[in-house]
Amino acid sequence: MSLFTSRTDVVVSGALDGLAARHKAYASNLANVDTPGFQPSEVPFEEHLREVRDRIAADPASAEQGTRLDLTPQPDPAADPRADGNGVNVDREVVRMADNALTYEAMVSAARMRHELLKSAISGGGK
Amino acid sequence: MLSSLRINGSALDAERQRLDVISENIANAQTTRTPGGGPYRRKEVVFEAVAAEAAGMGGGTGAGGVRVAQISESQAPLEKVYNPGHPDADSQGYVSMPNVNIVEEMVDLVAASRAYEANVAAVNTTKSMISHAMELGRG
Numbered sequence: 259m260s261l262f263t264s265r266t267d268v269v270v271s272g273a274l275d276g277l278a279a280r281h282k283a284y285a286s287n288l289a290n291v292d293t294p295g296f297q298p299s300e301v302p303f304e305e306h307l308r309e310v311r312d313r314i315a316a317d318p319a320s321a322e323q324g325t326r327l328d329l330t331p332q333p334d335p336a337a338d339p340r341a342d343g344n345g346v347n348v349d350r351e352v353v354r355m356a357d358n359a360l361t362y363e364a365m366v367s368a369a370r371m372r373h374e375l376l377k378s379a380i381s382g383g384g385k
Numbered sequence: 386m387l388s389s390l391r392i393n394g395s396a397l398d399a400e401r402q403r404l405d406v407i408s409e410n411i412a413n414a415q416t417t418r419t420p421g422g423g424p425y426r427r428k429e430v431v432f433e434a435v436a437a438e439a440a441g442m443g444g445g446t447g448a449g450g451v452r453v454a455q456i457s458e459s460q461a462p463l464e465k466v467y468n469p470g471h472p473d474a475d476s477q478g479y480v481s482m483p484n485v486n487i488v489e490e491m492v493d494l495v496a497a498s499r500a501y502e503a504n505v506a507a508v509n510t511t512k513s514m515i516s517h518a519m520e521l522g523r524g
Binding site for chain 2: 355
């Protein structure tokens with residue numbers, strides 16, 4: 259296991275990829291709030307990421323393979339179509355996009371803290 | 386992530402076009418003469434989702450942004466108003482008035498404004514996420 263592909267690094271980078279793909283799906287949902295017949299999409303990645311985490315816990319060498327997450331947008335099961343067939347709820351999309359953004363920013367902080375840790379280790383603890 | 390900016394940007398453009406059309410409808414609610422002849426007919430925008438790959442947004446499937454597929458004239462019947470003194474009255478004294486319903490237009494206006502604001506919020510959220518991500522490389 260190399261210095262830069264520990265389980266934490268793989269999971270954090272996988273989370274960042276997943277959250278960014280989810281953000282893009284929400285952006286698309288909001289852009290199409292008035293498109294007749296449009297159905298919103300979601301990117302569920304947490305389940306697969308959990309499996310990746312468990313896989314690496316069982317076999318640390320597999321961390322080198324990264325996450326190989328499938329980030330294709332899926333139809334959102336909570337969609338409730340209106341009269342024109344459009345299933346986007348603008349308030350729900352705005353709120354969950356804000357929520358997702360906060361999670362993304364928290365993940366970035368986590369990745370940053372990890373880098374700081376590594377840097378500190380590399381420089382021998384001195385500044 | 387940057388493609389999200391283009392996605393919501395396309396929506397701002399489409400909703401603005403919709404607002405322009407609504408304004409034109411409201412302004413011409415009483416217009417009995419158009420350059421093409423005849424009374425003004427209500428205009429409608431038709432929105433269509435743009436596939437992510439087609440718009441060159443790169444990576445992944447699913448919808449990208451939105452575009453105005455066409456601006457069409459409503460074929461709903463014109464309103465006939467009895468006004469024999471009007472210069473455009475027909476032989477029975479009826480004037481064909483535009484098929485514009487001001488109340489409908491105002492409701493559309495509110496919906497278009499709300500969609501516009503939601504997409505502005507999305508652009509701001511994307512900007513915040515990108516600037517946070519850039520901190521990863523700093524220091």
